[in-house]
Each structure stands twice: as C-alpha cells, then as structure tokens.
Amino acid sequence: MAIFPKALLLVAALGLAACNNPDRYADGDTGGGAGFDGGWGTGSDGIDSAPLGDVNNPTSPAFFQARVGDRVFFLVDQSVLSAEARDTLVLQARWLNENPAYGIVIEGHADERGTREYNLSLGARRASAVQEFLITQGVAPARLRTVSYGKERPVEVCSDDPCWTKNRRAVTVLTRPASS
Amino acid sequence: MSLTRRGAFAALGGGLLAAALPRTLSAQSAPPLRITITEGVMAPMPFAVAAFLPETAAAAEPAERIARVVAADLSGTGLFREIDPAAHRGLVTGFEAPVEHARWRALGVQALVTGAAAVTGGRVSVKFRLWDVLTGQEVGQGLQFSGGAEAWRRMAHKVADAVYARITGEGGYFDSRVVFVAESGLKNARRKRLALMDYDGASLSYLTDASALVLSPRFSPQGDRILYVSYERGFPRVVVMDLATGSRRAVAEQPGTMTFAPRFAPDGNTILFALEQGGNSEVVSFDLRSGTRTRLTEHPAIDTAPAFAPDGATVVFESDRSGTQQLYVTAAGGGEPRRISFGEGRYATPVWSPRGDLVAFTKQHQGRFHIGVMRADGSAERLLTASFLEEGPSWAPNGRVIMFTRETAGEGGAPGLFTVDITGRNLRQVPTETFASDASWGPLLA
Structure with a gap:
C-alpha cells in the first residue's frame, strides 16, 4: 500500500540531527552523558545538554546533582512538597542563585501505576510545584521551564513500591548558561 | 463456466474495485445463517473456506494466501470455528460448479465460502460466494474485487468483511x-x-x-x-x-x-x-x-x-x-x-x-x-x-x-x-x- 516517502525523508533528517546531539545528561536514564563531547548542545528531545564538570567543583552541574541533590519525591497522586523536598529545594535555590548562568528545566515524573495521559498531567503538576517553590526562594522565573514526562522515563524498573517511590519525582535539570 | 461481470463496478479507495456477481439461485429466503454478537456466542459457527481456485497460472499462490487470510479474519473474531481445510481439499472443482451441500454438511460445516482468484497484467482479482450449506442456499450475492498485486491482503479482508457482515448483520472491521x-x-x-x-x-x-x-x-x-x-x-x-x-x-x-x-x-x-x-x-x-x-x-x-x-x-x-x-x-x-x-x-x-x-x-x-x-x-x-x-x-x-x-x-x-x-x-x-x-x-x- 502507500509508502510515505516524504515522511521517511523527514525521519532520516531527524535521525542525522540526533547523531550530532547527545541526549541531555541529567536524569540518569540516558547513559549519564555517554557520548557527550564536552560542549553545549541541543539534545534530540530539543533539550540542552551541558558538561558535567568535576563533582568537587562547587559550581559544576556534577556538584549540583550529587551534593546539592537534583530531585525531590512525591506521594502517590500528590504534588504537595514534603518537608524533606522543601529542604532539598532550599539548597537547590541557594545553589541556583549562586550560579545564575544556568537555565533550568524542571522535569515532572510519575510512577507506572496510572494511565499515560493522567500521568502527564500529574508530572506537570509536580514540576510546577517545584517551579513555584524555587521562585519563592528567589530563583528568577525567566530561568525556569517545566516539562512533564509522565510515566515515560522511569529510573527504577521494578514493579514495587521501592521503585515507584523513586520514580514519583521532579528533577531539576541544568541547561546551557543563559549568557552563552 | 466463465464469469459474466454484471452490474456497475464501484471504484474503491486504494485502487480496489468491487462488483456484484449474478446470483446462482433464483430465490432466497431470510438467511438463517445468523450470529447476534450482543448475545455473546457460546458455540462458534463452524465454517469452511474452500481452497480458492486459481483461474490463471500465476494465481495459484495468491489464491491460497487470500483464502488463508479470509479464514484467519473470521476465526479471529471468536464467532466462527474453521473446519480443517485438509478435510475438504478438492471438494470444489469450479467457482460456478454446483456446491455439494450434503458433503459439506457431513463435515459439520454451516457457512461455506467459495472463491477464485486471477492475476492478469499485474492486477489481482478475487471473487467469492457465501453459502448456507444447511439450507443449500447462497447468502447474498457473489462479489468480485480487483486491485494491484500488492492489494491482495486488503481484498482478502474485504471478502471476510462481507462474509462477517452478512452473517452478523454488523459492519465489518477487517479492512x-x-x-x-x-x-x-x-x-x-x-x-x-x-x-x-x-x-x-x-x-x-x-x-x-x-x-x-x-x-x-x-x-x-x-x-x-x-x-x-x-x-x-x-x-x-x-x-x-x-x-x-x-x-x-x-x-x-x-x-x-x-x-x-x-x-x-x-x-x-x-x-x-x-x-x-x-x-x-x-x-x-x-x-x-x-x-x-x-x-x-x-x-x-x-x-x-x-x-x-x-x-x-x-x-x-x-x-x-x-x-x-x-x-x-x-x-x-x-x-x-x-x-x-x-x-x-x-x-x-x-x-x-x-x-x-x-x-x-x-x-x-x-x-x-x-x-x-x-x-x-x-x-x-x-x-x-x-x-x-x-x-x-x-x-x-x-x-x-x-x-x-x-x-x-x-x-x-x-x-x-x-x-x-x-x-x-x-x-x-x-x-x-x-x-x-x-x-x-x-x-x-x-
């Protein structure tokens, strides 16, 4: 039956673009920056990628992820920030305010125990809760964007509470410095 | 017996053509061959797809494949149970030859699909008739589809859709x-x-x-x-x-x-x-x-x-x-x-x-x-x-x-x-x- 030559051309073009652009590094689900060439780039999902740097350098993304903590967790169906989450976000905001060059994308995620489309909305709610909190802590709104992945990007793969607990998360992802 | 195309051909999307074939029996009562889907079917209706007859040398393989897809479509609904084709090989010798209803009944068949296929100049045509072998009557009119060689699978689905629609009274969904x-x-x-x-x-x-x-x-x-x-x-x-x-x-x-x-x-x-x-x-x-x-x-x-x-x-x-x-x-x-x-x-x-x-x-x-x-x-x-x-x-x-x-x-x-x-x-x-x-x-x- 009908083949779709133009669609295939488009697809081929996208495939080439993807080869030049490593995925973003920050969520731990894409190989931790494998293939990253040390420069800034736009990922295949259109999200900026950035060098991790040295974890002992307090201005590096690696330090932000490992020492500050780049993610907070939620209860089932909830987007309310726990006391522990607020503590993490206070530290995040402090770091972000001290390192104003970075852009920020907050990713909202859900566990697998829900329908795909509801989980997209739930992830958006969670990302938005983090965004609003960071703004109250002085992070410039213009630096922040949110994205929801719903249940599409789990970090843990078991089908039990210990995994679901880690997948119900919002991750603060650093992007290309706003000034560059 | 050669087929006379009668009635208007209807142009279909995808380059498929359909035509009604003349009825082989003059009269037909209300079809007793009936499945009502909403009541749930406890015992699937036994049916057979007689080997589709190749009418040109190149049609042997398409005829076989088309008949198999028709049977798979019908079996896949759960409403029909296919009688093993090995049990009735050679039972139909010509598309317009008289159907030996008694022999089909002996095999436990209720609904019978007979068919033939031809390949001419890169185009495939397939025709079929549906029979109620309990009453010995044809159900609906024979139909013929024709299209490009790559459309054989769609034509098979159209045959199965027509059979499904005639027996259930519902629209089909295979094509x-x-x-x-x-x-x-x-x-x-x-x-x-x-x-x-x-x-x-x-x-x-x-x-x-x-x-x-x-x-x-x-x-x-x-x-x-x-x-x-x-x-x-x-x-x-x-x-x-x-x-x-x-x-x-x-x-x-x-x-x-x-x-x-x-x-x-x-x-x-x-x-x-x-x-x-x-x-x-x-x-x-x-x-x-x-x-x-x-x-x-x-x-x-x-x-x-x-x-x-x-x-x-x-x-x-x-x-x-x-x-x-x-x-x-x-x-x-x-x-x-x-x-x-x-x-x-x-x-x-x-x-x-x-x-x-x-x-x-x-x-x-x-x-x-x-x-x-x-x-x-x-x-x-x-x-x-x-x-x-x-x-x-x-x-x-x-x-x-x-x-x-x-x-x-x-x-x-x-x-x-x-x-x-x-x-x-x-x-x-x-x-x-x-x-x-x-x-x-x-x-x-x-």
Whole structure:
C-alpha cells in the first residue's frame, strides 16, 4: 500500500540531527552523558545538554546533582512538597542563585501505576510545584521551564513500591548558561 | 463456466474495485445463517473456506494466501470455528460448479465460502460466494474485487468483511489499519516510534524514527491524518501528520505550555486536547482550519483525555476534581460537566463507541487495571478485562471490538496490544514485532 516517502525523508533528517546531539545528561536514564563531547548542545528531545564538570567543583552541574541533590519525591497522586523536598529545594535555590548562568528545566515524573495521559498531567503538576517553590526562594522565573514526562522515563524498573517511590519525582535539570 | 461481470463496478479507495456477481439461485429466503454478537456466542459457527481456485497460472499462490487470510479474519473474531481445510481439499472443482451441500454438511460445516482468484497484467482479482450449506442456499450475492498485486491482503479482508457482515448483520472491521507506538529497549530507556499496521498486525511501516519520544497517536475518522504527541522540541506538544504526504505541523502552539491527549472530532476538522499551563491541565477544543480555540473546562483539577461522541455534540473526558479520576460529559461548546462514573475505583481514558451506545474506559481498582464499557449515561458498567496494567481502549470501526494496551510487571515489563469483544470474550494479542502500545483503530477503508 502507500509508502510515505516524504515522511521517511523527514525521519532520516531527524535521525542525522540526533547523531550530532547527545541526549541531555541529567536524569540518569540516558547513559549519564555517554557520548557527550564536552560542549553545549541541543539534545534530540530539543533539550540542552551541558558538561558535567568535576563533582568537587562547587559550581559544576556534577556538584549540583550529587551534593546539592537534583530531585525531590512525591506521594502517590500528590504534588504537595514534603518537608524533606522543601529542604532539598532550599539548597537547590541557594545553589541556583549562586550560579545564575544556568537555565533550568524542571522535569515532572510519575510512577507506572496510572494511565499515560493522567500521568502527564500529574508530572506537570509536580514540576510546577517545584517551579513555584524555587521562585519563592528567589530563583528568577525567566530561568525556569517545566516539562512533564509522565510515566515515560522511569529510573527504577521494578514493579514495587521501592521503585515507584523513586520514580514519583521532579528533577531539576541544568541547561546551557543563559549568557552563552 | 466463465464469469459474466454484471452490474456497475464501484471504484474503491486504494485502487480496489468491487462488483456484484449474478446470483446462482433464483430465490432466497431470510438467511438463517445468523450470529447476534450482543448475545455473546457460546458455540462458534463452524465454517469452511474452500481452497480458492486459481483461474490463471500465476494465481495459484495468491489464491491460497487470500483464502488463508479470509479464514484467519473470521476465526479471529471468536464467532466462527474453521473446519480443517485438509478435510475438504478438492471438494470444489469450479467457482460456478454446483456446491455439494450434503458433503459439506457431513463435515459439520454451516457457512461455506467459495472463491477464485486471477492475476492478469499485474492486477489481482478475487471473487467469492457465501453459502448456507444447511439450507443449500447462497447468502447474498457473489462479489468480485480487483486491485494491484500488492492489494491482495486488503481484498482478502474485504471478502471476510462481507462474509462477517452478512452473517452478523454488523459492519465489518477487517479492512482497516491501526496506528500505534512501537517500543524497544529497556524499561528505563524505552525508544518509541509511531507505526502503522493492518488491524491484524500485517503490513507494518514506521512513521517516525526513535529520535524523539512520541505518545498517543490517534487516527482521523477519515483515515488520512494522525494526531500525536511529540517531544521533538523538548516539550510535549500535539502534532498532526498527513499520511499521504508525510507533512507534519504542531497545532495550537503556545510557548510555556504543554499539550497532550489529542483526539479528532468525527468531522476531522476539530480536535480536542489537554492544555497544560502553570501545572494545570484543561480540556480544549481547537478548529484546525480557523485556529479558533475553545476552553471546555475551567477547574484547578486535572482535566484530560477528552473524546467526542460520534454526533460531535458531546465530549467525554476524565477529571480528578472529585478527588480521584472520574468520567464526565460536557457539551462540545463547553458548559457544566456532568459526572457519569460512580462505581468503585478510578476511571480514565474514556472513548465513545462509533455506534454511540457505549463509552469504553480504563478502570483502576484495588491494584488492578481493567478495560470496561458503560452506557453513555454511566449505567450498565461491565469490565471486560483485568491485569497488572492495561489502558487506552480504542474501538473497531463497527463498535464491537476494542483494542487496548496491556503491560506486564517488572523489569521486563512488556507492553503489547490486545483485542477483546464487547461481551468480554475472545481476548487475543495482536502480533507485533516489537513492544507496542497506544493503539488507535482507523476507519474501515473504502
């Protein structure tokens, strides 16, 4: 039956673009920056990628992820920030305010125990809760964007509470410095 | 005996032609060969597809393949049980030769399909007749289809659709396609591509590569376009793809927002989707021609997964405004939503039957997921399936079968597509070469 030559051309073009652009590094689900060439780039999902740097350098993304903590967790169906989450976000905001060059994308995620489309909305709610909190802590709104992945990007793969607990998360992802 | 083509040929889409064949018997009473689907079929009707006769030298192989697809379509409904072809090889010697009804009856056959195929100048033609061997009468008129050599499978589906329609009184659904998400890779690194296949898993083709996450494709009611969610620009947004040209465009883009859960209106001109802004999702309708956007909900709760009724006047969607996900209906122009789901558990992804009589949904209750149906007013809820995780029902064009996603638990979690009929019988997996999810069943092809 009908083949779709133009669609295939488009697809081929996208495939080439993807080869030049490593995925973003920050969520731990894409190989931790494998293939990253040390420069800034736009990922295949259109999200900026950035060098991790040295974890002992307090201005590096690696330090932000490992020492500050780049993610907070939620209860089932909830987007309310726990006391522990607020503590993490206070530290995040402090770091972000001290390192104003970075852009920020907050990713909202859900566990697998829900329908795909509801989980997209739930992830958006969670990302938005983090965004609003960071703004109250002085992070410039213009630096922040949110994205929801719903249940599409789990970090843990078991089908039990210990995994679901880690997948119900919002991750603060650093992007290309706003000034560059 | 050579076939005389009589009656007007009707031009069909995809280069297929259909023609009625003259009846071989002069009179016919009301067909006793009848299956009523809604009553549920306890004992499938025994049927046989006699070996289709090759009328040209090159037709031997197509004739065999076409007969096998016809038989597979009918068996796959669960309404029919095929009598082993080995038991009746050679029983039909000519397409217009008299049918030896007594011998077919002795084999336990009730419904008999006879057929023949020819290949001429790169074109295939196939013709068939349907017989009620208990009464010895032909059911309906013989039909002939012709088309390009690559269309043999579609012609087989058209034969099976005609047989199904004559015996059940329902429209067929075999000559139809499904758009879905083909998945590969580990559970925490899934790659997803839009893919298109025949309803039975054959004729697979891919519409996107795996460079960007894609979700929830939906066929247009006309079968010419696909709506889906793409992360190509980093944020989920609704894209419409034209299948004939492959061209794609994002719809209703608004910086700083996300759009998802798209669905076409019956006329194909208006779409529904969920618009996320500041963490809140609302149901929006959007006119693809004028660009006019109408907000159908206004509530801090999650409102998403909208779908039109087949008359285009009413919209069903899910909302957690009561505290958990429940189903609501509202006027297509907006207004006060009315809740229709009141059973235990959570209800999601409502989709209206093309017949208008039922709404199919995903239900989550006590740690299990179900696909179910209820009347459009919320009454007469019936759960059709149950497992660890299933969701996303999509209706067959005749409103009698539902395709949905079922995913197994754990590290090896494997999503696949399944079908079940509206009585809850005949659960089957659709064969796909990769993991598969988010099926949207397109219209019956012309």
